[in-house]
Amino acid sequence: MTTILEKSGYNPDKKLKVVGTNPVKHDGVDKVTGRAKFGADLFLPGMLVGKILRSPHPHAILKSIDASKAQALPGVKAVVTRDDFPEQTPGTPIGDLSRNVMAREKVLYEGHAVAGVAATSESIAKKALKLIEVEYEVLPHVIDPIEAMQADAPILHDHLRTKGIAGAEDKRTNVVERLELTMGDVEKGFKEADVVIEREFTTRPIHQSYIEPQACVASTAEDGQMEVWCCTQGHFVVRAQLAGLLNMDVSKVRVTASELGGGFGGKTTSYAEPVAVVLSRKANRPVKIVLTRGEVFRCTGPVAATRSRVKIGATKDGKFTAAEAEMAFQTGAFTGSMFYNAPQAIFTRYDLQNAKAVAYEVVSNRPKVNAFRAPCVPQAIFAAESVIDELAKKLRIDPIDLRLKNAATEGYKTIYGETFGPIGVVETLKAAKQTAHYTAPLGPNQGRGIGAGFWFNRGGETTGSLNIAPDGSVTLLLGTVDVGGSRISISMLAAEELGIPVDKVRAIVADTSALGHNFVTAGSRTVFASGMIVVDAARKAINELCKRAAKIWGVPEDTVVFEDGYCRPASSNVGDFAPLSIADIAAQAGATGGAIAGHSELNVTGAGPGFGVHIVDVEVDRETGGTKVVRYTVVADAGKAIHPLQVEGQYQGGAAQGVGWALNEEYVYGDDGRLQNPGFLDYRIPVASDLPMIDPVIVEVANPRHPYGLRGVGEVPVASTLGAIANAVTDAIGVRPYELPMSPPRLLKLIERAGKDG
Amino acid sequence: MSKKIAVVTTVNGDTYDFLCEPQQTLLDVLRNELQLSGTKEGCSTGDCGACSVVLDGRLVASCLVLAAEAEGKSIETIEGMAKGDQLHPLQRAFLEYNGVQCGICTPGTLIAARALLERNPDPTESEVRYWLAGNLCRCTGYDKIVRSVLAAAKEMREARL
Numbered sequence: 047m048t049t050i051l052e053k054s055g056y057n058p059d060k061k062l063k064v065v066g067t068n069p070v071k072h073d074g075v076d077k078v079t080g081r082a083k084f085g086a087d088l089f090l091p092g093m094l095v096g097k098i099l100r101s102p103h104p105h106a107i108l109k110s111i112d113a114s115k116a117q118a119l120p121g122v123k124a125v126v127t128r129d130d131f132p133e134q135t136p137g138t139p140i141g142d143l144s145r146n147v148m149a150r151e152k153v154l155y156e157g158h159a160v161a162g163v164a165a166t167s168e169s170i171a172k173k174a175l176k177l178i179e180v181e182y183e184v185l186p187h188v189i190d191p192i193e194a195m196q197a198d199a200p201i202l203h204d205h206l207r208t209k210g211i212a213g214a215e216d217k218r219t220n221v222v223e224r225l226e227l228t229m230g231d232v233e234k235g236f237k238e239a240d241v242v243i244e245r246e247f248t249t250r251p252i253h254q255s256y257i258e259p260q261a262c263v264a265s266t267a268e269d270g271q272m273e274v275w276c277c278t279q280g281h282f283v284v285r286a287q288l289a290g291l292l293n294m295d296v297s298k299v300r301v302t303a304s305e306l307g308g309g310f311g312g313k314t315t316s317y318a319e320p321v322a323v324v325l326s327r328k329a330n331r332p333v334k335i336v337l338t339r340g341e342v343f344r345c346t347g348p349v350a351a352t353r354s355r356v357k358i359g360a361t362k363d364g365k366f367t368a369a370e371a372e373m374a375f376q377t378g379a380f381t382g383s384m385f386y387n388a389p390q391a392i393f394t395r396y397d398l399q400n401a402k403a404v405a406y407e408v409v410s411n412r413p414k415v416n417a418f419r420a421p422c423v424p425q426a427i428f429a430a431e432s433v434i435d436e437l438a439k440k441l442r443i444d445p446i447d448l449r450l451k452n453a454a455t456e457g458y459k460t461i462y463g464e465t466f467g468p469i470g471v472v473e474t475l476k477a478a479k480q481t482a483h484y485t486a487p488l489g490p491n492q493g494r495g496i497g498a499g500f501w502f503n504r505g506g507e508t509t510g511s512l513n514i515a516p517d518g519s520v521t522l523l524l525g526t527v528d529v530g531g532s533r534i535s536i537s538m539l540a541a542e543e544l545g546i547p548v549d550k551v552r553a554i555v556a557d558t559s560a561l562g563h564n565f566v567t568a569g570s571r572t573v574f575a576s577g578m579i580v581v582d583a584a585r586k587a588i589n590e591l592c593k594r595a596a597k598i599w600g601v602p603e604d605t606v607v608f609e610d611g612y613c614r615p616a617s618s619n620v621g622d623f624a625p626l627s628i629a630d631i632a633a634q635a636g637a638t639g640g641a642i643a644g645h646s647e648l649n650v651t652g653a654g655p656g657f658g659v660h661i662v663d664v665e666v667d668r669e670t671g672g673t674k675v676v677r678y679t680v681v682a683d684a685g686k687a688i689h690p691l692q693v694e695g696q697y698q699g700g701a702a703q704g705v706g707w708a709l710n711e712e713y714v715y716g717d718d719g720r721l722q723n724p725g726f727l728d729y730r731i732p733v734a735s736d737l738p739m740i741d742p743v744i745v746e747v748a749n750p751r752h753p754y755g756l757r758g759v760g761e762v763p764v765a766s767t768l769g770a771i772a773n774a775v776t777d778a779i780g781v782r783p784y785e786l787p788m789s790p791p792r793l794l795k796l797i798e799r800a801g802k803d804g
Numbered sequence: 805m806s807k808k809i810a811v812v813t814t815v816n817g818d819t820y821d822f823l824c825e826p827q828q829t830l831l832d833v834l835r836n837e838l839q840l841s842g843t844k845e846g847c848s849t850g851d852c853g854a855c856s857v858v859l860d861g862r863l864v865a866s867c868l869v870l871a872a873e874a875e876g877k878s879i880e881t882i883e884g885m886a887k888g889d890q891l892h893p894l895q896r897a898f899l900e901y902n903g904v905q906c907g908i909c910t911p912g913t914l915i916a917a918r919a920l921l922e923r924n925p926d927p928t929e930s931e932v933r934y935w936l937a938g939n940l941c942r943c944t945g946y947d948k949i950v951r952s953v954l955a956a957a958k959e960m961r962e963a964r965l
Contacts, residue, residue: 070899077907078895080842080882084908087841168832169825255942257846257854258908307844307908308942339847530905530943691902695944699905702945726851726940734946735937739929 050582051651054753064542065754068691071534072552073305082305085261085277086336093263094123096325096335097171098318099161099178100345101153104411104719105187105200108149108180111161115177121170124328125178126162126321132293137205140290142380146414147291147320153182154202154379155413156720157344164325164333187411187719191376192353194220194410202379202409222381222407227389227461235368235400239359243436247429248785249768250712251351251376254418255731258307259342264322265332270294272326274301276319279309279527280566285558287316288323302557303527310529310703311417312347314566315382343724348713349418350375350383352425356392358433364443366452368400369393371429375422377407380414387502388426390462391765395471395500395657396452401461411719417568419703420501420761424768428708431497431769432782445496445773446479446659464655470683470747471498471657477745478659483679492665492676493778497770499658503758504569505650508576509562512540512583514591514642518629520544522553522580525564526572529760531692535573536580538688539754543584544628545611562647570758573688575650581753587644594631594638599623654749656762658682660701660770666778671794673709673775675736680766681743685757694742697763701740704767706732710787813874815840816884824871830864831855833871834881842882842911846940853939856912857881863919865938882911885918893963894918894956903952905943913939917953925961929954 076082113125127148134144136151144150149158161178165171186200193199201218208214210224236242262276278284281303289296306313318335326333337346354373360366371392377383389403438445453471460466475498478484488494511523522540526532533553541548565571592606595613599606605620606613612625635642663677680697687693710730714722723729748755768786775793776782781800785792808823815838822837831848834840834857843866846852850865857866858880885892894917897903904910913936920927920935927935932953933946941949 068902071902071904073907074899074904075891075895077904077910078891078898078914079886080840080911082907083841084844086835086845089836089839089841167825168836169827256906256908257852257940257942258844258906259846305908306906308906310942336845339849339852530907531902691948695902695905695948698945698947699943700945703942725849726847727849731940731942732945733937733940734933734950735930737933737946739950740945740947 050578050753051648054652054751056748056750056753056755058748062542064538064548065686065688066690068689069534069538069548071531072537073528073533084258084307085304087304088263088275090263090265090332093332093334094164094166094329095168095171096162096164096322096333097175098159098321098335099175101149101156101158101160103153103182103184104156105185106153106182107185108151108153108160109183110181112179113161116163116174119170119174119177121166122163122174123166123331124164124325126324126328127160130324130328131291134291137203143287143316144291146380147316155411157341157413159321159345162321162325164329189410189412189715189719191351191374191408191410194408195374195406202411206409220409222377222409224404224406225386225389226404228402229461230400232368232370232400232402236359238361238367240362241437241440242357242359243433244355244357245433245784247354247356247432249352249425249428250786251412252349252707252711252713253343253347253729254310254312254349256308256310256312259337259339260313260317260346261336262319262322263332263334264319264326266323266327268330271298272323274299274319274323275304276301277304277306277313279306279313279529279568280564281527282525282558282564283314283566284316284319288320291320300557300559303555306527306529310419311421311568314417314568317346339726340724343729344721345413347416348378348413350377350385350415350422354426354429356429356433358437360437360441362441364441364448364451366396366398369398370401371403371426373426374406374408376410376412378412378414379409381407381409383407383415384417384421388422391423391500392426392430394460395454395498397454397458403461419700419764423501423765424704424707427499427765428768428772428786432772435495435773435776436782446475449498450475466655468747468750469655469657470745473745473747474657474659474681474683477743478661478681481661481679481743483661483677483741488663489665491668491778492663493774493776495662495770495773495777497660497766497773499762499766501570501656501761501765503574503653503656504571505575505653506565506571507649508564508579509647510576510579510583511561512580512587512644514587514628514632516632516635518627518632520551522551523556523560524553524576525556525561526576527555527567529567531689531695532572532576535688535692536577539577540580540584543581546628570656570760571653574653574752574756574758577756578650578752579646579648582646582648583644585644586646587642590642591628591631594635594642595626597638598626598634652751654685654751654757656683656757656759658762658766660766662770662774664771664774664778666775666793668797671790671797673788673793675705675738677738679741679743680763681745682759682762683745683747683757684759685749685752686746686755687744688754688756690744693744693759696759697742698740700763701767702732702737704764705737705771708768708771708786708788710789712787809872811872811875813876814878816881826872828871829867830869830871830874831866834866840881840883844908844911853916854909854912856915856939858915858919863916882915885914892918893959894953897952897956897959901948901952901955903944903949909939909941913941913949921957921960925957927957
């Protein structure tokens with residue numbers, strides 16, 4: 047039997063009844079009534095309050111920790127430090143994770159955890175933190191990625207040696223890796239160019255800024271079994287991390303994912319969970335830890351700052367002949383930025399034959415960087431799309447036409463080796479060109495920008511179960527966390543397969559003991575991969591339904607077919623039997639062999655790459671340097687929009703995050719290496735009055751490797767933002783910003799300098 | 805330990821009495837003492853609006869109100885927004901127009917939006933955006949939130965005709 051991964055069964059002519067509609071999501075009522083339980087919303091009997099003591103220094107040797115006074119405070123039930131975590135080898139994934147959740151030899155950033163306390167009240171826990179005496183030997187620190195790459199920079203990790211550079215084996219360094227991707231002959235390509243533009247770009251560190259701070263409750267029994275409740279994008283990964291950190295059996299750890307109040311990549315790893323578990327083990331009581339917003343900014347997330355150089359050559363008629371990029375990504379205290387996405391993605395949407403992309407990952411004294419929606423790709427695409435915009439202006443070619451002239455199409459082999467199947471570069475560009483927005487007149491001080499973008503889309507390890515209840519209604523157990531609409535979309539796929547109304551299907555995110563391992567919700571994979579699992583499970587259940595119908599009718603199994611929710615005889619020769627609904631068969635399941643279900647466990651492949659084009663109009667106040675986005679259109683290829691309203695929400699949310707990143711958001715560090723704006727007042731994400739309506743245009747170029755043709759939609763919408771907005775600002779003020787964010791002071795300086803230059 | 809303060813207050817029409825420490829916020833008590841966890845904590849500094857409640861008719865960030873100040877007052881939270889099994893028109897509109905993505909900002913946004921419509925039953929898009937500028941959302945880009953509020957306002961106006 048061919049599997050769903052080999053043959054998805056995608057049928058463009060299938061009449062769809064559920065897919066493409068917009069039912070109210072089943073988790074919606076709980077969310078509008080306050081009933082939905084998020085990370086901080088679990089209360090257990092006897093629960094203690096956990097708090098974490100954090101380093102005030104960005105870089106210091108942790109000489110000693112004396113917690114005796116805290117321990118003696120009435121109401122304090124446990125204090126934990128590095129001594130309560132098993133030693134894990136430095137420089138390994140688990141060794142890094144262990145040192146990130148609780149500092150060991152050194153503190154590596156302001157906010158690095160050094161001790162945890164569990165007490166009977168929050169006020170006692172806070173008082174106890176003040177009683178812990180920590181002796182630090184303060185070391186010089188480094189924040190900027192380029193400074194951190196210098197030979198005389200303060201070194202974070204003694205064991206670190208650069209991967210990818212020959213002869214680097216005996217040199218202490220902050221450069222984790224140098225990655226070089228090449229295709230064709232770049233030198234020859236640049237020689238063929240009539241125009242070559244080379245520019246340098248800077249982006250600042252930002253934060254994912256989910257509104258729900260990380261929160262967890264851990265309850266550990268005397269025999270070592272533990273239950274953990276937390277807001278995470280991947281409870282199976284949290285389980286694996288906890289078991290790994292504490293050297294225990296994975297099966298003894300049960301993790302339940304709460305409703306998730308935003309993550310955007312920032313909730314794909316553990317922070318407070320291991321501390322809560324160890325506190326709970328020591329106190330023999332449940333412990334809840336809820337991070338403050340300040341802690342969220344200082345020790346979770348954040349997003350890599352970048353420095354980059356991009357060079358693109360083109361012929362007079364606009365054909366790209368070569369492209370080259372060099373980029374440095376600041377990963378924070380530990381590796382894990384996913385910088386390798388950048389050289390793969392920076393030019394991928396154009397049919398370049400000669401290209402070279404080099405990327406460096408560099409550690410520095412900031413919190414360990416975590417994924418953020420298309421990790422490390424928007425920064426890279428910002429640089430490339432800025433240079434392409436400049437080429438379009440220089441060559442006097444319409445920016446969409448220039449991109450169309452160079453658009454990658456089916457059969458193009460990328461710099462990272464993938465050969466594209468059907469893709470939507472041309473379709474999204476054409477759709478953008480056809481919008482009313484693209485040709486609408488602009489007002490004074492306004493400018494328009496175009497940006498194209500790309501995200502790979504991912505599959506990965508996924509499991510799930512589909513259970514048919516005795517009345518024929520259906521429950522889905524999913525192993526992937528719902529970050530804002532996947533349960534309803536996946537339920538719709540099950541309903542479509544089974545030929546029943548979506549209201550007959552209820553999906554839950556099952557805890558880690560109910561299913562096999564799942565990778566986190568990331569990479570725009572969840573509706574794609576869990577959707578694949580559920581369709582596979584539904585087809586297995588349908589197979590079983592047919593067997594049961596055959597048994598009821600006393601006919602051979604292969605004479606029964608399933609159509610539109612009913613088992614029917616394959617032909618009139620089989621016999622004169624009234625069709626049996628799922629409910630009819632389910633009602634007799636006990637007598638025909640037991641409950642009917644389908645299960646699927648796959649490492650899902652076949653994700654279709656996603657492309658998008660943004661059109662942005664901005665208005666710049668030349669006196670203040672303030673920029674207002676006045677019109678925004680997001681065009682992106684969804685493959686197939688299962689629930690169009692959900693897809694639109696992804697497009698709009700991605701665009702809004704890009705607006706914040708492009709115009710306003712940045713971590714501001716003092717000379718002391720401390721973050722100066724760890725709150726929403728000074729780190730200002732876009733608010734409702736900052737934005738216009740955001741017009742989504744859903745393009746559908748089916749991905750034939752998914753049974754319903756869909757592609758991931760979560761990350762493409764952010765990939766195009768930064769370049770498009772920078773190009774719009776350039777169009778408005780006549781001078782190009784090479785640095786993000788284009789905040790009022792930075793833009794004002796640029797406008798003033800341009801004025802002086804004439 | 806500091807001496808606790810005895811407080812009697814009304815939440816969604818029900819009388820509650822609780823003991824609190826002087827520094828405890830109304831948000832802290834609602835969530836952790838009364839376990840009315842529909843009101844969310846996003847920042848504790850009055851910047852995100854997730855903890856919006858109505859206190860004696862005034863829209864407030866409950867993280868900036870001391871619990872002791874609730875004495876003798878009337879508090880309205882998200883848990884009291886639906887009447888029996890009848891969702892408020894705003895709640896229904898947020899479902900229909902997909903104004904809810906992850907849902908963490910939703911309770912605070914709904915409470916704030918209801919306060920707007922009580923004062924201004926026919927707000928413009930711009931008025932909705934400025935009124936909700938204190939309710940941060942990182943998922944939606946606000947588009948569908950604003951549309952939900954405008955749709956609910958229209959429905960409520962028409963119901964009054």
